[in-house]
Amino acid sequence: MTRRAEILVVALATVVPLTTAVPASATTLSNKVVSRLVIGRSVEGRPIRAVQKGNPDAARTVVVIGQMHGDERAGVRTARFVIRHVRVSSDTDLWVIPTMNPDGLAHDTRQNARGVDLNRNWPMNWRPGHRGATYPGRRAASEPETRAMLAFLAKVQPRFLTSIHQPFGEVGKDKDKPIHFQRRLARGLRLPLRRIDIGGPTMISHEPGLQPGGADNGPTLTGWYNAHYPGTAITVEFTRHPGQRYVTAVAGRGIVHASWGDR
Numbered sequence: 001m002t003r004r005a006e007i008l009v010v011a012l013a014t015v016v017p018l019t020t021a022v023p024a025s026a027t028t029l030s031n032k033v034v035s036r037l038v039i040g041r042s043v044e045g046r047p048i049r050a051v052q053k054g055n056p057d058a059a060r061t062v063v064v065i066g067q068m069h070g071d072e073r074a075g076v077r078t079a080r081f082v083i084r085h086v087r088v089s090s091d092t093d094l095w096v097i098p099t100m101n102p103d104g105l106a107h108d109t110r111q112n113a114r115g116v117d118l119n120r121n122w123p124m125n126w127r128p129g130h131r132g133a134t135y136p137g138r139r140a141a142s143e144p145e146t147r148a149m150l151a152f153l154a155k156v157q158p159r160f161l162t163s164i165h166q167p168f169g170e171v172g173k174d175k176d177k178p179i180h181f182q183r184r185l186a187r188g189l190r191l192p193l194r195r196i197d198i199g200g201p202t203m204i205s206h207e208p209g210l211q212p213g214g215a216d217n218g219p220t221l222t223g224w225y226n227a228h229y230p231g232t233a234i235t236v237e238f239t240r241h242p243g244q245r246y247v248t249a250v251a252g253r254g255i256v257h258a259s260w261g262d263r
Contacts, residue, residue: 048148053082167239
């Protein structure tokens with residue numbers, strides 16, 4: 001073998017194929033917080049905070065919502081871990097909202113301070129209901145927390161949105177959205193991917209301009225977003241008592257890394 005051939009063999013031997021998904025700009029990862037905003041206030045006046053990391057000029061926007069129901073607390077820890085420890089690719093504009101229900105978090109209640117289940121208050125096939133655990137409010141988007149998130153999501157329009165809940169231990173499947181992000185999310189979180197039924201009769205919406213599947217979506221955050229925007233919003237259900245390492249390192253990195261794809 002000639003000297004030139006030996007050099008070529010050594011060079012080829014050092015090439016390591018990439019077998020896992022990584023961001024296109026994998027060499028430019030940053031843990032820097034770019035901005036902190038108050039996007040609205042709760043019934044009792046508590047701020048709803050959003051933290052931005054990554055690249056504000058990136059084409060891909062990602063949103064992580066740690067909590068909507070105040071007694072489902074694990075996702076808040078996930079969101080805080082992402083803010084403090086998870087590095088973000090420069091091709092991603094990441095927004096993290098630890099809780100959109102700060103009154104419920106303070107009082108350890110599912111609903112907000114007016115007793116409304118914020119995940120039944122969205123203007124998507126909304127219907128009236130009796131007071132109780134899933135009380136939908138007096139009308140669609142009656143609550144300041146819902147209206148704050150409506151305005152924020154309409155402004156940033158994420159390609160991928162993850163909304164964390166408990167306690168069923170699954171990733172909600174949306175048959176009308178690209179499956180790739182959903183599968184990456186389920187794999188990263190080590191949870192099964194399957195359809196989540198919020199219960200109650202399905203109402204058919206006649207609102208024009210809905211995305212595919214919009215008529216079948218309930219008055220939830222992900223239902224509203226998936227019907228009105230081309231991005232993919234997915235509900236994640238942690239188990240009732242997930243471990244500390246799971247809700248921090250595993251879930252935090254799993255959610256962010258799942259966004260490292262175009263669909």
